[in-house]
Amino acid sequence: MARSMLRDGAQSGTEALERRRSQRPWHGHRRKDEPYSDQIHGPANCLRQGRGCRGDESDQGGGVAMDNKNSGSIDVEFLHRLVRELDIGRFFHIAAEGLATHLGADGAALIVREEPDRLRYRFFHGLPARHQSLAAYSFNDRLGVAGAALHTRKPILVTDYAASPYALPEYVESGLTASLCSPVTADGRVLAILAISWFHVPRRLPDPEDMRMIALVTDFVGAALHRYHTEQRLRELAMHDPLTGAANRNLLYDRLNHAMTMAIRRERLMAVITFDIDNFKMINDKLGHTMGDALLVEVRQRVQDLIRVGDTLARLGGDEFALLLEDVSRYSEIEVVIERIRQALRIRWGTAALQIAVSISLGYTVYPVDAGADQALLHNADIAMYEAKRAGGHRGLLFTHAMALAAAHRGDLILEFGRALERGELVLYYQPIVDIRTGEMVSAEGLLRWRHPVHGLLAPPQFMGAIEHTYNSLKLDAWVIAEAVAVLARWQSRGIFKKLHINLSTSSIENHRFCETLRRTLAASSAAIDPRYLGVELVEWSTIQDLESARALIMDCRALGISVALDDFGTGYASLQHLRSLPIDSIKIDSSFVSGLAREPADRILVQSMISAAQAFGIEAVAEGIETGEQNQLLIAMGCVCGQGYLFAPPLAEEALWLISSSP
Incomplete structure (x- = not known):
């Protein structure tokens, strides 16, 4: 039944393809007098989804029989395995293995889009080691067969890769002989390219039924990739501030607990710094919340540019931020960072008509000198920050127990x-x-x-x-x-x-x-x-x-x-x-x-x-x-x-x- 369903509406294309196959074999060479097709800006050895195009052929004699073992109906169990698999890596392994086996290909890869104009290899399956050395390889999204498939939004088959206009030197050297690239779409957007690769002369051309199968599996890959991106976004929202992109309180606590453990193990210091913008309410009132939000984004960017890769900047809410400095040997290192941040955020913010002076107040505490738990460390840094604010703002103060007593008294x-x-x-x-x-x-x-x-x-x-x-x-x-x-x-x-x-x-x-x-x-x-x-x-x-x-x-x-x-x-x-x-x-x-x-x-x-x-x-x-x-x-x-x-x-x-x- 599956075979008959896939064959519906494609009989004419199949008959044309069979006639061509009975006339000429396919050895991966284009006849010299056979021009490239300009329909999708690619060679004649291309296939539109569900429709046959002339493949690369030579005028050498002899025919190549259909590999009936590798053609025919879609394995329903194969589709069930795809539907049941939730992990994107294992999902692609199943999809790639099924397609490669069905088409007699050597392997498959998933090439993902990277903003603004890059493509990068994400997953490989069954490819030779020399080709897998190109894992995570990134290239311009207008290059290669993948780039052509991306911009035409159509599958493209290249049967003589080295002679094709899409050939990239790295892949020619890896021994790639033929490639089929199909765009992976979801919500009307191309998310990735599914690339099927041959490192030998293919025994046969994919027929329309094969292309229907490829289209179906590509849709499955698109749905899985869309689900993966959604899950990633949800995880990102669970751990990051949606406005500034900084870590949120959840991620900060997670890293803070790990940093406390490492500080004891390494016998090093760790600093917890909190800071907020002096008179932020006035900035919102005078310039509007849009400008206030933009200032928060600017604060995050300026501070992020000043700290090390391993340090954590988090937005706690409103205009309050926290900074976790790990692997510190002396107090002076912390003081240098605080002074740099203080000076970097002493700016004027606003429009040409109205600008307001910006400054921040900071408080910090040092672990394990301050031996509090994670929330206690943040609380103590907060106490020091509010003492800095009470002292006039635009300064940083180290937490002391006298501050805690005074804060309790004020409470x-x-x-x-x-x-x-x-x-x-x-x-x-x-x-x-x-x-x-x-x-x-x-x-x-x-x-x-x-x-x-x-x-x-x-x-x-x-x-x-x-x-x-x-x-x-x-x-x-x-x-x-x-x-x-x-x-x-x-x-x-x-x-x-x-x-x-x-x-x-x-x-x-x-x-x-x-x-x-x-x-x-x-x-x-x-x-x-x-x-x-x-x-x-x-x-x-x-x-x-x-x-x-x-x-x-x-x-x-x-x-x-x-x-x-x-x-x-x-x-x-x-x-x-x-x-x-x-x-x-x-x-x-x-x-x-x-x-x-x-x-x-x-x-x-x-x-x-x-x-x-x-x-x-x-x-x-x-x-x-x-x-x-x-x-x-x-x-x-x-x-x-x-x-x-x-x-x-x-x-x-x-x-x-x-x-x-x-x-x-």
């Missing part, structure tokens, strides 16, 4: 702070801002305090570092706004119209929610208050990390009638430039400059320049941290009008504020 604080918001343990204290010439209070700054049930009254430096960039920081902003509105309502109901300044966290700038929350709070307030008596203070360092967002926030505040001050002025880069680029109402000269006025000429010069620049721009200058009369007199002499500090009053509870104020 406890985060949990406790969430409960503190619920329990009403937070309170605002108020430090007067005075006219330093008269001591009269002109406004006040609201300063956050935490009435901790165990540790007592805590100031922001003792807990803000733990909650910054967490959900608690957003909840805190909402609490501060609500408390400030309530305080102003109380003051104004008593006829006290003094401005109250509150501090905004970095999260307020990043999340653009301050003015929206303020509007909502004002609308919900039972008392109508004048928002012109509310001022906000932005820390200069936080502001310059995202000038565009800061400028938008300032404009929103001014639209509501709220004044804006730049706090800790002088501690950021290019401070004087911000007087021109940001529409602020006042600057607060950092206490570190004020404290040195009496003894440091450089501080006097800097403070004078800040006051003069502020006056030139029509901006108020407020000096912070005034503690002595000498400092106060120097500031007055420089033209400063307002200030605050312990010389006048410490931060006070609301009731105490009015007791010392000359304007109750």
Whole structure:
């Protein structure tokens, strides 16, 4: 039945082929007066799938009988063996053996496509050792019989390989006499070429039924190859990050465990480094996620170019990466790699219209000095990375156990702070801002305090570092706004119209929610208050990390009638430039400059320049941290009008504020 099915529709081609065979034998030579066919840009000794073409023939006498043993119906068991075999290597062995035996060929090979324009031998079966020496041989995809089959997408038979226009010297030298190449397709794409090879003069031409069999087996090979590629892709996805191509967490853990074993066996060091991009959220917000993703790919490529072949770079998620350095002899080798990475990623990223400075923070730990398990090593490297970020970013730090203790303490604080918001343990204290010439209070700054049930009254430096960039920081902003509105309502109901300044966290700038929350709070307030008596203070360092967002926030505040001050002025880069680029109402000269006025000429010069620049721009200058009369007199002499500090009053509870104020 199989034979009759394969023979259907091919009888005319078979009859023509039989007539030619009865007339001439085939010894692998083309008659001199027989031209090449130009139908598929190959010689006349070619076969289209399922259709006979004239084979290479000579005019020598004598006929060659059909080898009935090697022709006829397809072995069903052979097809069953193909279907049952899942391993691609064994599958091809079965397919190649079946075809070679059926056609009387010496062997077969699978030639796969390699991007962008290469072909490479992948599998061999039954070929002489001298031909198998060409295993993994790669060549241009427009060369050879395989190249012709690839681009014509048709099977091509060459019966005199050495004389054919497709001949490659390497294969002529190997003794190849004839070759049949058939394209292997799946999903409309040519995945490979199935090459059947003879190293002797073939006894017969493949007939149409043979070509049907070859086409069927080639389809089986295509399906198997497609399945193999799909499985490879799934394995790749299981072990690699689909965006950057770097290893993922699964592969990293696998290699990390192996590296730990080898480090002990070889008595060598191994480093685990984690790093992420400083202010990556801002990059996504300003440039868009497409540019953010492109930056992640760029980071992977730049780091990959710097490390050794045996080192592992993984993307853990978001903008966080991990790097595994094996076979290290000393710490200095690790430090050199970290510095190279840090410098390689200090770039500007964006478009012609907008570019953002990029930097990274790194943390690392060294095994077996740090004798933790795999996940513990990554965790410890993470702790060091976040310490580097807390220290200002763009640096790398080695993990220490002191960092772990501090991180654990911060974790406890985060949990406790969430409960503190619920329990009403937070309170605002108020430090007067005075006219330093008269001591009269002109406004006040609201300063956050935490009435901790165990540790007592805590100031922001003792807990803000733990909650910054967490959900608690957003909840805190909402609490501060609500408390400030309530305080102003109380003051104004008593006829006290003094401005109250509150501090905004970095999260307020990043999340653009301050003015929206303020509007909502004002609308919900039972008392109508004048928002012109509310001022906000932005820390200069936080502001310059995202000038565009800061400028938008300032404009929103001014639209509501709220004044804006730049706090800790002088501690950021290019401070004087911000007087021109940001529409602020006042600057607060950092206490570190004020404290040195009496003894440091450089501080006097800097403070004078800040006051003069502020006056030139029509901006108020407020000096912070005034503690002595000498400092106060120097500031007055420089033209400063307002200030605050312990010389006048410490931060006070609301009731105490009015007791010392000359304007109750």
